[in-house]
Amino acid sequence: MHSPTTDATAGATTDPLQRERDHLASSRAALKAMREDVESLDLRDVTGTWVSAAVLQNQIEQRIAALADLAHTPLFFGRLDYLHAISEDLSEGGGGERFYIGRRHVHDADGDPMVIDWRAPVSQPFYRASRKDPMDVEKRRRFGYTGGELTAYEDENLSDPAEADTRSALLAAEIEKPRVGPMRDIVATIQPEQDEIVRADITGTVCVQGAPGTGKTAVGLHRVAYLLYAHRERLARTGTLVIGPNRSFLHYIEQVLPALGELDVAQATVQELVAHVEVRGADSAEAARIKGDARMAEVLRRAVRSGITLPTEPCVVVRGSRRWRVPAYELVEIIEELKGREIRYGAAAEALPQRIAHAVLLKMEQGGEAPDDRVQDAVARNTAVKAAVKACWPPVDPVKLVHRLLGDAEFLAAAADGILTAEEQRTVLWAKPARSAKTAQWSAADAVLVDEAADLVQRTPSLGHVVVDEAQDLSPMQYRAVGRRCSTGSATVLGDLAQGTTPWATASWPEALHHLGKPSAHIEELTQGFRVPDEVIVYASRLLPAIAPGLAPATSVREAPGSLTVTPVADDPTATAAVVDACRAALAHEGSTGLIAADARIPLLADALTAAGLPFLDPGTETTAEARLTLVPASLAKGLEYDYVVLDEPAAVVAGEPDERTGLRRLYVALTRAVSGLHVLHAQPLPPQLG
Numbered sequence: 033m034h035s036p037t038t039d040a041t042a043g044a045t046t047d048p049l050q051r052e053r054d055h056l057a058s059s060r061a062a063l064k065a066m067r068e069d070v071e072s073l074d075l076r077d078v079t080g081t082w083v084s085a086a087v088l089q090n091q092i093e094q095r096i097a098a099l100a101d102l103a104h105t106p107l108f109f110g111r112l113d114y115l116h117a118i119s120e121d122l123s124e125g126g127g128g129e130r131f132y133i134g135r136r137h138v139h140d141a142d143g144d145p146m147v148i149d150w151r152a153p154v155s156q157p158f159y160r161a162s163r164k165d166p167m168d169v170e171k172r173r174r175f176g177y178t179g180g181e182l183t184a185y186e187d188e189n190l191s192d193p194a195e196a197d198t199r200s201a202l203l204a205a206e207i208e209k210p211r212v213g214p215m216r217d218i219v220a221t222i223q224p225e226q227d228e229i230v231r232a233d234i235t236g237t238v239c240v241q242g243a244p245g246t247g248k249t250a251v252g253l254h255r256v257a258y259l260l261y262a263h264r265e266r267l268a269r270t271g272t273l274v275i276g277p278n279r280s281f282l283h284y285i286e287q288v289l290p291a292l293g294e295l296d297v298a299q300a301t302v303q304e305l306v307a308h309v310e311v312r313g314a315d316s317a318e319a320a321r322i323k324g325d326a327r328m329a330e331v332l333r334r335a336v337r338s339g340i341t342l343p344t345e346p347c348v349v350v351r352g353s354r355r356w357r358v359p360a361y362e363l364v365e366i367i368e369e370l371k372g373r374e375i376r377y378g379a380a381a382e383a384l385p386q387r388i389a390h391a392v393l394l395k396m397e398q399g400g401e402a403p404d405d406r407v408q409d410a411v412a413r414n415t416a417v418k419a420a421v422k423a424c425w426p427p428v429d430p431v432k433l434v435h436r437l438l439g440d441a442e443f444l445a446a447a448a449d450g451i452l453t454a455e456e457q458r459t460v461l462w463a464k465p466a467r468s469a470k471t472a473q474w475s476a477a478d479a480v481l482v483d484e485a486a487d488l489v490q491r492t493p494s495l496g497h498v499v500v501d502e503a504q505d506l507s508p509m510q511y512r513a514v515g516r517r518c519s520t521g522s523a524t525v526l527g528d529l530a531q532g533t534t535p536w537a538t539a540s541w542p543e544a545l546h547h548l549g550k551p552s553a554h555i556e557e558l559t560q561g562f563r564v565p566d567e568v569i570v571y572a573s574r575l576l577p578a579i580a581p582g583l584a585p586a587t588s589v590r591e592a593p594g595s596l597t598v599t600p601v602a603d604d605p606t607a608t609a610a611v612v613d614a615c616r617a618a619l620a621h622e623g624s625t626g627l628i629a630a631d632a633r634i635p636l637l638a639d640a641l642t643a644a645g646l647p648f649l650d651p652g653t654e655t656t657a658e659a660r661l662t663l664v665p666a667s668l669a670k671g672l673e674y675d676y677v678v679l680d681e682p683a684a685v686v687a688g689e690p691d692e693r694t695g696l697r698r699l700y701v702a703l704t705r706a707v708s709g710l711h712v713l714h715a716q717p718l719p720p721q722l723g
């Protein structure tokens with residue numbers, strides 16, 4: 033590999049680095065020209081109504097934003113020299129054999145490409161080509177930047193069997209870069225096994241099991257960007273959604289897609305998706321587990337349909353001087369037929385008046401009349417028909433239905449008979465049912481039940497693609513809620529069984545995918561860790577036999593000797609001086625520091641930091657060069673990362689959970705947040721599983 037440094041004396045035509053800088057300068061000029069072209073568009077001649085003008089104006093503004101040249105974001109980060117010319121459609125009209133790979137497509141005044149979008153097919157070998165399979169690439173070049181300036185490059189001559197495989201210094205530098213601010217994109221350094229997931233076909237659902245820091249979140253976000261590129265129109269129509277565990281996490285990742293030029297991706301927590309009721313209450317772990325169990329789907333189905341009543345009276349429709357009578361047995365047949373069909377309760381309720389009206393029409397025809405469709409519609413709206421429908425197939429309000437189910441023991445018993453045991457029924461019933469659905473103390477699990485009931489009544493619209501991160505913590509009923517939001521689309525499911533910390537955490541991916549409604553999804557595993565240094569991941573992996581026996585420990589791409597320190601401190605649970613000192617020492621390094629502690633110890637540590645004059649942030653608040661310390665309750669650490677982590681009292685983190693396995697899993701999450709250094713301080717003995 034070759035890594036020249038800047039040589040200002042070299043001539044522009046002979047110095048290869050200067051030639052690359054020239055290409056950068058002309059690419060930036062071309063991007064500027066593209067932006068100016070869009071800015072100069074005059075809408076007055078082309079738009080019809082003010083609505084279409086507003087839509088077009090909005091699209092133009094988005095396009096201008098997407099064409100911004102960000103000073104610190106390299107316009108291209110790689111180059112591919114192909115051995116042979118490439119076919120026209122792969123090269124986006126370029127037809128040449130050298131391509132610069134960047135975040136977005138840039139072309140010159142003749143339309144010839146200067147930079148190719150990393151998502152284009154011709155860019156794929158940048159991520160996948162190897163000496164074993166060079167994919168017709170002669171040379172792969174990576175560029176290094178310092179403060180927006182192109183300062184170095186590195187070559188791999190893939191077709192040269194004599195060249196030795198060495199690790200890329202630019203790649204290592206990119207991975208080691210201090211972490212201040214929100215999560216960054218990884219377009220320049222996506223690894224082959226990650227790229228396979230990023231570019232997997234849109235029609236299939238992919239599930240990724242991956243140890244901490246293997247890039248699951250990064251891969252999920254880049255996959256969305258890729259799918260939007262490859263299926264822009266389809267996804268613009270159907271929509272895409274990224275689901276994360278909480279708002280702090282969503283704030284942390286929210287900049288990645290906009291940095292990749294994708295501004296239209298919705299982000300939400302599962303709780304936000306099912307916000308039919310205001311969550312004000314909490315369940316016991318056991319009640320939440322039962323409410324999240326897939327058996328509740330059948331309980332709800334029965335409850336929704338419990339009001340269906342077979343008529344014993346005929347329906348008599350009076351029109352003019354004549355009376356038409358649909359006898360009870362015919363009404364029963366119609367209702368039984370609708371009950372047997374797999375359609376939503378609400379759709380059946382809409383079909384029922386038409387069915388009864390149709391029966392009336394047949395009688396009219398038998399009586400010598402010649403009614404048309406308008407007569408059928410009029411009969412369907414007849415008060416007698418409406419009354420019959422209301423009596424046999426009463427409207428269901430999902431919120432009121434679940435309110436009744438959880439407050440009325442008899443109603444629950446009827447719906448749950450043979451499904452939930454008497455003990456389970458007692459557990460899920462509200463101790464003090466509220467008078468009305470409005471004043472009920474709804475829990476998060478209740479809201480998911482309401483969502484299921486709502487879907488039984490009216491189909492939930494499906495999006496084109498949904499990414500669900502930290503999926504191991506979802507209950508079966510939550511998987512169902514996510515699954516109905518991609519019932520006609522596909523999903524990317526990301527998670528780590530060893531990091532499951534809910535009482536209903538996923539035990540197996542095939543089972544979770546079944547609840548999601550995507551049983552034939554591919555399951556991929558990522559084991560190469562990018563975040564956590566080797567020494568730290570080896571230490572944390574000691575917990576694996578206790579928390580997820582079947583899982584292979586992650587490897588680390590990064591060796592950082594001395595990255596782990598474990599310090600016993602004085603046996604005084606209120607002593608915090610050592611922790612404050614450790615934070616101060618961590619802050620002496622560049623980058624971010626996270627102090628992670630059991631939730632119960634957060635107030636004590638917050639006071640200690642304040643008394644010591646160390647300002648700190650809450651998780652989810654962006655770190656900056658000035659504010660680099662975050663105080664993180666262990667319950668919010670999932671998915672986040674800091675250059676340096678100070679971990680306070682592991683035993684308290686374990687004790688903060690209802691059972692030991694969950695406690696050790698919480699500890700595993702806390703131990704795997706550090707990029708450069710982890711300092712563990714403990715007054716109590718360490719959990720024996722840490723050895």
Ligand SMILES: Nc1ncnc2c1ncn2[C@@H]1O[C@H](COP(=O)(O)OP(=O)(O)OP(=O)(O)O)[C@@H](O)[C@H]1O
Pocket residue numbers: 206207216217218221222223226242243244245246247248249250251528562563670671672673704
């Ligand atoms: N190919 C890559 N090149 C450079 N950095 C990478 C690469 N893949 C992942 N990373 C970095 O590694 C870190 C961890 O990635 P990410 O948060 O996506 O992992 P994760 O598997 O979701 O972790 P967790 O299980 O802890 O949530 C991030 O800083 C990410 O940018």
